[in-house]
Amino acid sequence: MEQNNVNLTFKDQKDTLIRLLKYALPFKGLITIVILMLTISTLTGMATPYLVMIFIDDYLTQRVFPDNEIMLLIIAFVAVTLGGVIATYFQRYFLQYLAIRVIQQIRIDAFKKIGKLGMRYFDRVPGGSVVSRLTNDTEAIIEMFIGVLATFLMAAFMMVSSFVMMIILDIRLALFASIMIPIIVLVIAVYRKFSARFFSYTRQLLSDLNAKIAESIEGMKIIQVFNQEDRLQREFRKINEEHFDYNMRTIRLDGLLLSPMMNFIYIIGVALILGYFGILSFEGAVTAGVVFAFIQYLERFFEPINQVTQSLNIFQQALVSASRVFTLMDDETLQPEQQEKIDKKITDARIEFKDVTFSYDGKRDVLKNISFVAEPGETVALVGHTGSGKSSIINLFMRFYEFERGEILIDGHSIKDYQKEQLKKNVGLVLQDAFIFYGTVESNIRLYHPTMTFEQVKAAAEFVSANGFIERLPDRYKHKVLEKGAAFSSGERQLLAFARTMAVDPKILILDEATANIDSETEEEIQSALEKMRKNRTTLAIAHRLSTIQNADQILVLNKGEIVERGTHDELIRLGGIYNNMYQLQNRV
Structure with a gap:
């Protein structure tokens, strides 16, 4: 307490x-x-x-x-x-x-x-x-x-x-x-x-x-x-x-x-x-x-x-x-502040981590000299055992925590220098546990963006194939949503979260194991939606199910806060290291 x-x-x-x-x-x-x-x-x-x-x-x-x-x-x-x-x-x-x-x-x-x-x-x-x-x-x-x-x-x-x-x-x-x-x-x-x-x-x-x-x-x-x-x-x-x-x-x-x-x-x-x-x-x-x-x-x-x-x-x-x-x-435990030194738009959405080291408590580094590049439109997947540092990378990129050592760049500029609105507008986040607010289906997709029209809300739902189950609801987009979306399945909640993210049309997509809690029957529909969402967007994806990121342009394998392997799926399989062992364990019959 x-x-x-x-x-x-x-x-x-x-x-x-x-x-x-x-x-x-x-x-x-x-x-x-x-x-x-x-x-x-x-x-x-x-x-x-x-x-x-x-x-x-x-x-x-x-x-x-x-x-x-x-x-x-x-x-x-x-x-x-x-x-x-x-x-x-x-x-x-x-x-x-x-x-x-x-x-x-x-x-x-x-x-x-x-x-x-x-x-x-x-x-x-x-x-x-x-x-x-x-x-x-x-x-x-x-x-x-x-x-x-x-x-x-x-x-x-x-x-x-x-x-x-x-x-x-x-x-x-x-x-x-x-x-x-x-x-x-x-x-x-x-x-x-x-x-x-x-x-x-x-x-x-x-x-x-x-x-x-x-x-x-x-x-x-x-x-x-x-x-x-x-x-x-x-x-x-x-x-x-x-x-x-x-x-x-x-x-x-x-x-x-x-x-x-x-x-x-x-x-x-x-x-x-x-x-x-x-x-x-x-x-x-x-x-x-x-x-x-x-x-x-x-x-x-x-x-x-x-x-x-x-x-x-x-x-x-x-x-x-x-x-x-x-x-x-x-209390001075505030969100990391943006310096807002530049009035620049995120255009290409090129992401670069340069020697980023980070500690939550100031004593033990959970990330050590993390360096990688995600070129515009590429999907970079982060894999590794629990505690390896995958979520910490996402936390830093989303500016949930401040980092002091190293640099995180977007289009060659420090992520700290962009205006806050520019970051929030162009970075979409989908979490493992989709949080659904009390209200209506429409308000959850719109998420209180006052200028967003109903047509944009509906288009976002159709884009991620969420309109199918929404149209079956008694009041469709005006259907009342219970706290945390308790009446929806995990797949339906995730589709709503996808629609919410796509409604703002971000240039960068962050996926924190978006299919972890999805049943096999729904996974195909979710994967299809994810494929459409990633297209032409720079994507960072945390994955526990390695089958979901085999097509990633680059896979980073983390262990104890360090990148120990990197490459495509085929390259890492041939390497025969940690990734190969994880893949074989998950696909053992």
Whole structure:
């Protein structure tokens, strides 16, 4: 499983928060409305205890109830309360709208970054972990914007306004109440230190769970064939137990340092203030309205603190989740970049490898001084035992990995110097396992090329003889395709992949054992399609079935990353080396 640095320092958290808030900057107008609504709701909350104090001291204790004044006081109370309700509604509505917009943009940016990541990244990071970052982690960020930021902003407004009102009522008592603030800050600091660690582990374990689930679903056939259900369940249960353990640690921490501790501090504060008013009453009169108002403002001073502490766990989760998303977005394991030094078209499609040496890990070379030429229109086949370096040659040519030693040339120019669009347009790839997207037959052949017409789609299918089975489908080219083309045979999926490749009419064709998973009955049809596809195109083909590449213009035999034999089929048979041995083994009756 992927491992990350799970200990976020205070600086890490601060930087993550600032970066999150920057996503909200484009919505300045919306933020202004939210702050305005927060101000109104806070001011109305401060006004109601003051109105009640006036009623108690000026009317209730005096037993004087003038109709006009009481009616105005009631109207004012109702208007203030109603205004607060309306302002709170719009504040929450616009804040949620803002949160969804922000997360929408974060997801778009993260998904865009995934498209730029190189194959090295996906070699080390499970797919389930990547999915977890774009789903679970971004959902946690939404909760922060909706629940936490609103709480924090309102808390700031309420604490300041409550403190101001307490100063107006009694400055000595207000200063006395402020002594408890350092205690609260200390509690929050301790909570932040431990909770950040627990939440980081929890999110990582949740990511591991998603990775394990995705891996199990993807490999369910193998799991069932090899009777590995119990082993997978044990592994899943272990990760699940660890996730449960860290969740419980968080719950115990919340129970100790959040609401109970804040309530205890609040009760101590109320007791001290009531004691102060009791002592003050011996020296002079203290009105019931002032006592009521002061207690109300003290409660409004502590209530947002309590709400903030209750939201700290969500806040911590959101920061950890945001940090994981930003880690993905900041990852520098990118696709090899094109220098784009030349604005040149690929015309002849002559391919040349010159002394190319390559290592995946920087330690062990998987390719060693690979040199060969594929002349325009030629087919060069790559054969060899597993691990000999065949796929690595294709990976480098397709620019899935960067190479540092040697040169790969197309028409005499470095492959690194061509514009990316020029390469993608002129190089077609057919993999051993044809990947079919959810959608329709037409969308899989078109593959979202907006300028491609239906006539071009149909012509590509006819060119590779895929139109036969497509026309037999209920909706033909509009037929719905299940995920990965599950309802199609392997041969039908491969024909769709051929049509997809031919639809863009590439000058260079890369075949990664395109017939490996094809049954004998379908192989003749596939071979006929391949023959047409290779005609007048420079082709690099990986082959395990040597019978499929006997007509290749040149066959390269690889062993441990080196080309050890080269020539035509007949030449290699006469040589009596590795190729001849492989051929005899495959054709032994």
